[in-house]
Amino acid sequence: MAGLNSSPGMRSQFAAIARVRWQLWLNGLRTVSGRLELVARGLIFLGFSAAGFGGSFALGALSWLWITHDRLSWLAIPLWFVFLFWQLFPVMASALTESADSSSLLRFPLSFPSYFMVRLVFGALEPSTLMGSLWLLGMAVGIGIADSRYFLWAAAVLAVFAIFNILLARMIFAWVGRWLAQRRSREILGVVFFFLLIGLNCFRHRVPVPRPATGSFGRARAFPGI
């Protein structure tokens, strides 16, 4: 086995995987559908950027508002939202798009830590991770501006929360990834999500909207369930 290193280095394997993903993307542009996909992805990127930065600003402002009005426990509300988005969005997105199945790398001499890292790194580049991280960053900044004593604690807790979300999302994908690699499964899930969204919309119209109280803080207090 001349030319074979004593053990395939993690770094060279990572470089090979990164390079192959780049080549896959680049070669995808050789077709008309690939070029159209690039345009679509550009638009999606703009949308995600707006949602990521806008959401980050909004959550930062909300965190600032709640901290300045001594409503610390209300911070759990956006965290539930971030959690649900972080876990549900990737599954929903993969139901609507075809993505590379990293389990195809299992036949190569990839150690468990390397394989875990590959999945983690790929997961970290997903829109849900980037947007979730931006939103948490916004919250940390909002909390810090409202009361600098809380900043370090908030940053540490939100960092742990982000790591938890990344790991949980990867774990969920380890369960459903192989299933979602099949087109039929993705179609079934896509239809389920479609009906779920329509169902939620119908449900929203049947729920009485509480009368908003006066003043910006009063409106926030009128949030259902608080």
Add this chain to the structure above:
Amino acid sequence: MDAPAIVTEHLSRRFGQLIAVQDVNLQVAPGQFFGFLGPNGAGKSTTIKMLTGLLAPSDGRIQVLGLDLTRNPVEVKRQIGVVPEGMALFGRLTGMEYLNFVGRMYGLDRETAAKRAAELLDFMQLTDQPKALVTDYSHGMQKKLALAAAVIHGPKVLFLDEPFEGVDAIASGTLKAMLQRMIARGATIFLTSHVLEIVERLCSHVAIIHQGRLVAQGSLEELRAGVESQAAAAFAAGGAAGAALPAPGEKLTLEQIFLRIVGGTRPAEELSWLG
């Protein structure tokens, strides 16, 4: 005497209630061209997946080149090559890009990977359209590329799941030439195929799996002798099994041996309406 290249002890795999592979004890010597046969759904691909570390066994032990697969999966994978059932190619890469990637994943340095990739593409006659994507390759070309990828790091053991399925005579000739070359070099090849003529021509040893259980294992001569003696014994006892006996001077083909062991013949009168 060298240690066996592949050993399984009481290898089993269950999927819920279904027992796909049950208590399989295999032994493959180094340098052997080993054919692993069985009807559809017998457990061949499940066994290959377990032997290559893609699927964990429910029970039993696997040793490849003297290494326990469960304890040393990375070291074992480094020394084996695999052509899996679905080939697992990346359709949006060119042949050269794909082979380079595989070479790098097996730890070849950049120059060696590029050099070997070029040589393999040339040997497999895949150099006509260097810019063509794998997804645009014909089925035979994809098989040749999958085999090239499986050998780029010079594996000591090669696992091939149906390498000749859907391959034309020309591509098949190229694949066989490559495999013969590897055997001459001292590699061990573990092959599953439904094309029994090819297995008979290439393999020195064969195992037959049926309904998840290993029902025969040995050299072709041993299997032939076993079937012939069984048939002769049945004939002497007045049974109809003597019909499988060859004419004097003729040898049983692997297909006849296989059908005799697996018992897959059906009476033709079942579909009498076909005429």
